[in-house]
Structure formats: C-alpha cells, structure tokens
Amino acid sequence: MNAFAPVEALTVRVAGPGDRAAIRAFVEAQPDATPFHLPEWSEAIGRGCGQHSLTLVAERGGRIAGLLPLTHVRSPLFGSALVSTGFGVEGGVLGQEADALAEAAWRLAEDRACSSVELRGGPIPTGWARKEGLYHGFARDLPQDDEAILKTIPRKQRAEVRRALSFGLDVTVNRDTAAHYRVYSESVRNLGTPVFPRALFEAVLDGLDTDVLTVSRDGTPLASVLTLYFRGTVYPYWGGGTRDARSARANELMYFELMRHAARRGCTRFDFGRSKAGTGAFAYKKNWGFEPRPLVYAIKGEARETNPLSPKYRLQVAAWKKLPLWLANRLGPPIARGLG
Numbered sequence: 001m002n003a004f005a006p007v008e009a010l011t012v013r014v015a016g017p018g019d020r021a022a023i024r025a026f027v028e029a030q031p032d033a034t035p036f037h038l039p040e041w042s043e044a045i046g047r048g049c050g051q052h053s054l055t056l057v058a059e060r061g062g063r064i065a066g067l068l069p070l071t072h073v074r075s076p077l078f079g080s081a082l083v084s085t086g087f088g089v090e091g092g093v094l095g096q097e098a099d100a101l102a103e104a105a106w107r108l109a110e111d112r113a114c115s116s117v118e119l120r121g122g123p124i125p126t127g128w129a130r131k132e133g134l135y136h137g138f139a140r141d142l143p144q145d146d147e148a149i150l151k152t153i154p155r156k157q158r159a160e161v162r163r164a165l166s167f168g169l170d171v172t173v174n175r176d177t178a179a180h181y182r183v184y185s186e187s188v189r190n191l192g193t194p195v196f197p198r199a200l201f202e203a204v205l206d207g208l209d210t211d212v213l214t215v216s217r218d219g220t221p222l223a224s225v226l227t228l229y230f231r232g233t234v235y236p237y238w239g240g241g242t243r244d245a246r247s248a249r250a251n252e253l254m255y256f257e258l259m260r261h262a263a264r265r266g267c268t269r270f271d272f273g274r275s276k277a278g279t280g281a282f283a284y285k286k287n288w289g290f291e292p293r294p295l296v297y298a299i300k301g302e303a304r305e306t307n308p309l310s311p312k313y314r315l316q317v318a319a320w321k322k323l324p325l326w327l328a329n330r331l332g333p334p335i336a337r338g339l340g
Contacts, residue, residue, distance in 0.1 A: 008061040010097060012104040015055040015067075023055060026064045030095060034121070035230040036088030040207040042069050045086045047207075048200030049337040053086065056104050058097035066095035068105055068119075072112060075338025078304050082109045082117045086340040087200070089137070089274045092122025092298065099125050106300055116301030128298040134307070136292035138272035138285040142234065142263055149259050154289045161256045164249035170216045171257045177201050179221040180212045180238075185329050187240025192317030193308050194332030194339075201226055201238065213258050215250040222250035225258060233269040234262035255288070276309060306339050 015023060020039050027033045035041055042053035051071050058066040071086025082105055085091030093101050102117070102125035109117045124130050143149050150158055177198060185195040204210055204226070214224040225239030236258055241251045259270060272290050275281040286292065308317055320328065 010058060010060055010065070010100060012056055012058045012097070012100050014108075015057045019055075019057065022064060023057065023067060026067060027094065032122075033094055033231075034088070034090040035208060035228050035235065036085045036091030036120075037067070037069055037094050038208065038230075039069075041085060041088065041091075041204075042071065044200070044203035044207040045071055048197060048203035049087070049340075051086055051337065051340065054108075056101050056108075058095070058101050064095070066093060066097040066101055068093050068101040070105060070108070070117075071340060072114065073338060073340030075335075075340075077335065078306050078338055080112070080114045081301075081304055081340070082112070082114050083340050084117075084119045084122075087196075088120060089135070089295070090121040092119035093125070094122060098123040101125075102128060102298075102300070109301065114301070116299055116303050118303070119298040121295065121297065124296065124298045125300075128300045131297040131299055131303075132294050134276060135274045135295040135297075136277060136282065137274050137295050138290035138292060139233075140270060140290055142259060142268055142270040144263050144268070146260055149256070149263065152289055153256075154287065157252070157287045157289070160249055160252045164253035164256070167217075167248055167253075169222070169248060169250060169253055171213065171253065172216070173211055173213045173261055175205050175211055177205065177212065177226075179214045179216070180224040180226055183214070183221045183224040183242055183245075184226075184238055184240045185332070186242050186325055189323065189325055189328040189332075190243065190321060191308075192321040194320070194336040195329060196238070196336045197333035200337075204228075213254060213261060215245075215248075215254045215257070217244075217248055217250070220244075222248055223254040225254055227258060227262075229262070229265065229267065232267050233271050234258065234265075234267040235271045235273065237273060276307070279309070 027037045046053050053071045056068040069085045070082045073083050074080045105117050181198045188195050209229040222245040223241035225236045228235040272285045
C-alpha cells in the first residue's frame, strides 16, 4: 500500500520583527531575488520617506515558502496604494504561493482604504490585471577588464566615452550624499519631476551595499549616481547630470567608470534599471548596447496615475522645469515621497 505524506497547511501572515533574519535568509536563497526584496530596502523606505512597510510571509510547516514585501504609499495628490515594493523597480512575490499572498495583500489594502495593490515583477496572481509595455528593463553581463568593457559599447557611444576620458574630469567614489543630491535634484528638476527626500538616499546608503560615484570638473560636480550592489549585479539607481554635464560628456564618463569600478568589485552583471518606452533615457540605454526587456507588473483595483508623461500632467511638468532649483528642492520631497 502506498503511503502519501499529508500536505502541510498554508498560513499567510504579516511578519514581525522576530522574522527579519529568516526573511533575509529566504531572500538570499532565492535565485530571482532582488535588492528590493531585502528587509533593509523596506526599512530604508520607512526611514527616508515615512511610508509604512510590511512583509507578508506564506508558511508551510513553519517554514517560509513565499513572501511579499509591501509599502503603504500615501499621498494627498496620488491617493493610497500598497506597492511591492515602494520606490523599487522590482520586488513582487518571491518564492511560492503567489495567489495566497496576493489575496492577503488585497485584504490589507481594503482594510487600509487603499485603491489598489501594485506588484512589480514576480508571478501574476490569478485574476489580476497584467501591465506590460510601459516600462522596460536593461541589463547585460559585465566584462572584467577595461578594454572588454569598451568593446561591449557600440562604436558611436564608445567614441563619446573616449572623448569624455580626454577631458581630464575627476571621478570619486564615496558614500557622501551632498554632491549627489546637488546634481540629482537639478537633473530631475530639468525633467520636470520632483526630487525625492535626501533622507531616502541617506537611509539606502546606511542600510544596503551602496556607494556614490561622482564626476567633477575643477571641484564642481557634473554627474553623480547612487548605486546598489546585490549578488554580483550592479544597479546604478539614482543618477543624473547637470546642464553642464552634456558638453563635458560627464554622464558617459560616469557610467563607464561605474562599469570599471563594479568589475573591480567582482560584479559580473550591469543592470541599467528601467525606463519608460519613448523617453530619452530609453534611447540612451539602447545607445549603450542594452536591449530593452518589457517589465511585467500586476495590479488589482484602481491604478494610480503617477506617470509624468501622462497628458494630464503636461502643464505641471512644464511649470516645474522653470522653477528655481532651491524652490524645486523645497517643494519636491513632500510630493515625491508619495509617488513610491
């Protein structure tokens, strides 16, 4: 007679402080995990933006089988939503039990009067809407020596990098947010979008494996990027340049030097992040030889409209570009912390 092992009951619950080590161990063991699944990411979002984060864990036999990190993103302008994960480009259901975790997330959203739940990556739960085509990811393998890195860059863009190398710009790598925030805030103001709180960048630097690479000329920062590192992949995450960066090719030098720096750290993959189709950033990453990969998100409920390319924000974006930087930096963080 055949004997069958009983199926262990599934439970889904909100994790507590005592689960942190087990959650981190589970994330580290999953091949498709990202830095946005780490508890340190959610903790940094809470400290930096004041948005409450929680993690749902699915367990069988007392062992974690799947998890879903969530951020309750609240904004008087954009509404309230549960997002996995807040301020991340990925971070949906990790492991198994996607449907059970998604159902629990939706119940939490109803309890918290959230209009939607947004899952960035991972399996699509049964019955949830599939969002694809707006965002694309860009990633490829990273060679381990300078000449090989140059050869992976298409000829036209490679010429821009070589030109940048001839200008004698200074490159520093540290964990100082002052120069980075100065450059990044100007960059996003020029795009017509509000800047995130500086506290967010400081919290991410404090909690995760990160650094800041800055390109300067005569002591003036021109381009800067805050970068994440996770399991051999480098993620240039929050980067930008001033208007003067263009003529100096500072952005070209910044990303090339980051590739070199990451390779010296032992990274073997370069993740250029996500960009919206049809934008300058999308075209720029293709110029570097990265092929776009459509990102698939899942949503339930009434989706928030936070895309600055939306026609409804055309006038606001145009007006924001004209703000003095000091005023944009004062008005921006309270708005941006609600975008998530």
